[in-house]
Amino acid sequence: MRIIIPMAGMGKRMRPHTLTVPKPLIPIAGKPIVQRLVEDIAKVCHEPIEEVAFIIGHFGEEVENDLREIATKIGAKGTIVYQEEALGTAHAIMCAKESLDGKVVVAFADTLFKADFKLDTNSDGTIWVQRVEDPRAFGVVKLNESGEITDFVEKPQEFVSDMAIIGIYYFRDGAYLRSELQYLLDNNIMDKGEYQLTNALENMKNKGTRFIPAVISEWLDCGNKNATVYTNQRYLEYIKDEQGLVASSAKLVNSVVIQPVYIGENVVIENSVVGPHASIGNNSSLTNSIVSNSIVQENTSIKNGNITNSMLGNFVSYERSPSDLSLGDFNTLLE
Template sequence: MKIVLPVAGNGLRLRPYTENLPKCLLPVAGKTILDWIVEDSLFLKPAETIFITGYKAETVDSFLAERSAWGKTRTVVQNNPQGLGEAISLALPFVGDDEPLLIILGDTLFEADLSVLEQADENILYTFKVEDPRRFGVAVTDAEGRIERLVEKPQEFVSDEAIVGIYYIKDTKVLKESLKYLMVNDIRTKNEFQLTDALEMMIQKGCRFRTAPVSKWLDCGLAETLLETNAHVLNRNDNSADFIRDDVKVIAPCYIGKDAKLTNCTIGPNVAVGDGCVVENCTIENAVLWNGVTVCNKQLDNVIIHE
């Protein structure tokens, strides 16, 4: 199996935080978004993990150079982004026709059982049940959970199973053929080459797809949702019990980074303090402090401090 992570986006909705970092490297609960995604998939032992980069590509390259524990990695630059379908097509020359492929969008966190992929014998799209399917692409399934068709933002109810951005492809050769057909014939949706159009072609050609559930779908697309995701994920990386000082109160869940200096403050709940931060005379809750930040004499709530 190979894993492909598209991380080329420029994160415009997260300005100013993405002015110097790609969205996938924003800190959440003591790690980057990319750390959480990749570390949760390492048990699958991919032969290679391919990152489709674009915005701040050199920053991702430098980051990956420090992640030797991730095994073999490769970056492919999407110079002129023309949709997710085009992004995936750039990775396919490095994936064998008979080699399973796991695609995970590199800007959203999730909680899902990926272990089913170790024995999977068909294509799988992970889905999350939503209250308002009109905002999403959805999978329409039969009684046995087999996908019959994909529908983009249906205005009339056809399914509540939203496609969340985790795609396991067993029929890699057919995916290659479908994406090539779209691109050679310049078939676009909303002026982009869409992966879902290629997947729909695969279904129509007889490829078997089924759904698998996502128990949590954690958005990182806006500052407020990033903070909500930080609060949830901190339960997996809470080290507040390790930080005990007479003049410092840390309320779980919190993550306190290496060499952080806290003096006369109350931290938490739901706060991630980056490495090397200095915090003095503060009360902070529901916040993310990036590495090296200094905060003094403040009362903060629901904030991201990046400089």
């Protein structure tokens, strides 16, 4: 089994946090988004993951090493490939065409999920979906009486289905997917100026490929600051019974921790209240502060703060008390 993760986008909706760090490496409950994604996909697969191919821009050697390490942690080889131009989802996946072989999961890296199923690897293909109240903003799938997918419909204004495609796909035959994507590129088949995966899915379906849905129990977006903070909250609820969410090297002095929280290595918390739903990154410090429902990244200092529904990046120095923030890396705010 292989996992293909397109993640070359600029993450503009997450600025300023993505000016120095690619969006998929922003932490959720102490782990990068893309690491959470890879680990959660591995949990629902019956088979070991032999390779994870990350499709990226030129993010630098440190980021590439971090991504390879994420693959290593699940016992897989990490492969780095580059997407030089943003030409659509089909084009992005084809940047990793050497990895499109055998059983493949394609997962776009701004989506996390909670699933209670095991992936049916005997199916031709599986599209992961969630039921939504208003499907007009999503691509959806339509099913027949046997539960197989008959149509892919983009943002239907009239109701055809409430099963929204979340951006994760399984293919039993990666080489077949590769040939269908190559057909789009060779024949310049584009939709709104881009090569789209859904066009390949439609062609495969018309040739007899049987796609089925896999319904997840919760779909978590990491597209902007508020959504990412909410995803951090939900993840902390999922994993609140796990060991090690508060590092043994963390130092708490005259402080209160309201679970669930994540507190990283060498964090110092003095005269403060942390939680619920706060993640505090390695080597950060809090003094005379209240931090809840927020993500604080590494090497950040907070003094006299009352912070909620917020994201603070790495190497931030903060000494004010607004209640709703979005601060990027290396910022300093003084009262």
